[in-house]
Amino acid sequence: MEFFTTPSNHFLKNKEALHMPQLNNTIEILKILDRTNCGDCGEKTCLAFAAEVxxxxxxxxxxxxxxxxTLKKFGGEISTRSTLEEDQQKAFDEMKEKISRIDLCEKAEAVGGECRGPALILKVFGKNVKVAPDGTLSSDIHxxxxxxxxxxxxxxxCGGAPESGTWVPFRELKDGKAWQGLFRRQCETPLKNVADRxxxxxxxxxxxFNxxxxxxxxxxxxxLALRPLPKIPMLICYWRPEDGLExxxxxxxxxxxxxxxxxEMVYYLTAGIAKMFGKIAARHGVSV
Ligand code: SF4
Structure with missing residues (x-):
């Protein structure tokens, strides 16, 4: 199974360091930086520095x-490197295991789902997805x-908060400013490129996707409004090129x-949607 996390390094070299917490991808590194993009490290942005590390x-x-x-906590060295597939599988297994430890039916109301037996039914893009007690996902859709x-x-x-019925840009979500550059590059720009072509x-x-x-x-x-998850509505606005404006x-x-x-969840979700549409467009012979 393929995920869109970046490949990981482990920032640990010696035996004592094995007891240090690990940073597994660029985003995790980015999170512990100042995120001021001051450039004092020689990189233009903290994200670029995180990628270099x-x-x-x-x-x-x-x-x-x-x-x-923070430096003491995480160390500064890179030692072993796991493969993307190993990281992907690890992330999936960890999350699945966490899901298997909760009562899905107790969560049903908060997540806007429905309890059927011990399983949870969630609408994903308006289509039913069944989450089994052991975390197995199944659906008529892929x-x-x-x-x-x-x-x-x-x-x-998901905390089950009621929707306000209003829209705000991604950067106005909590911590959205810190993620905005990445969100622009990995989500909005790829979707715009697909829409253009x-x-x-x-x-x-x-x-x-309903x-x-x-x-x-x-x-x-x-x-266009989409609802990738029951309590996560998303509005996509597209402006065509006009009068020399992109x-x-x-x-x-x-x-x-x-x-x-x-x-963070919305970032990954949207990056996934952007990748899906890139693939759909490629299937139609459009290079994006
Ligand atoms: S990583 Fe680089 S750009 Fe970010 S705070 Fe540190 S020195 Fe500044």
């Missing part, structure tokens, strides 16, 4: 602003691996997303 070309200690306690982890995350973290994108979103056209928000040419695509979320899954 992750790939073993820099060490955590080369950020002059990292808190000494469960894309990019969506499997966000589903687990959602079940574990693949004219049937929005029709396919409606057909395949999308609904809504009144054009923010003067966009196309506004096209644009922005995504908006209900403010209750902060309580119903959070920024």
């Amino acid at each position: 992750f790939n073993g070309r820099k060490t955590l200690g080369q950020c002059p602003h990292i808190d000494p306690e 469960i894309n691996p990019w969506i499997a982890l966000p589903i687990f995350n959602y079940i574990l973290s 693949y004219t049937d994108l929005f029709n396919d979103m409606i057909e395949l 999308g609904k056209k809504v009144d054009n928000h923010y003067d966009s040419d196309i506004s 096209s644009d695509l922005n995504l908006f979320f209900d403010p209750a997303t902060d309580q119903n899954g959070g920024t």
Whole structure:
């Protein structure tokens, strides 16, 4: 099964370090940095620095602003490198195990699902997905691996907050500013590229993923609401190129997303959707 996490390194070399907590991917490294993009490490952004550390070309200690306690906690060395597949499988197994330890029926109301026997039924893009007590996912639709982890995350973290019926950009979600650059690169820009070249994108979103056209928000040419998870609505607004202006695509979320899954879950979920549409477009012979 393939996930969209980045490959991991373990920041540990010696035997004592084996007892240190590990940072398993670029995002985890990014989270412990200042995220001010000050450039004092020689990289333009903290994300670029995190990627360099992750790939073993820099060490955590080369950020002059990292808190000494944090540096001590995580160490700064890279030792063994696990494969992407191993990391993917590990992440999936860990989440599945966490799911198997909770009472899914007790969670049903909060996550907007339905209890059927010991299983939980969730609407994913409006289609039923069954979550068995051991965490096995099954559905009439293909469960894309990019969506499997966000589903687990959602079940574990959804607080069941009521939706406000309003939309805010991703950066206005809690911690959204810190994730905004990554979100733009991995989610909005790839979806915009698909929309630019693949004219049937929005029709396919409606057909395949129960999308609904809504009144054009923010003067966009196309506004489409999706519901990838029961309490995570998502608004896609697309502006066609016009009069020398480039096209644009922005995504908006209900403010209750902060309580119903959070920024990181939404980031991974949306990156998965962007990848899915990239694949669908590629299948139609469109290079994106
Ligand atoms: S020096 Fe540290 S805080 Fe500044 S850009 Fe580099 S990683 Fe980010």
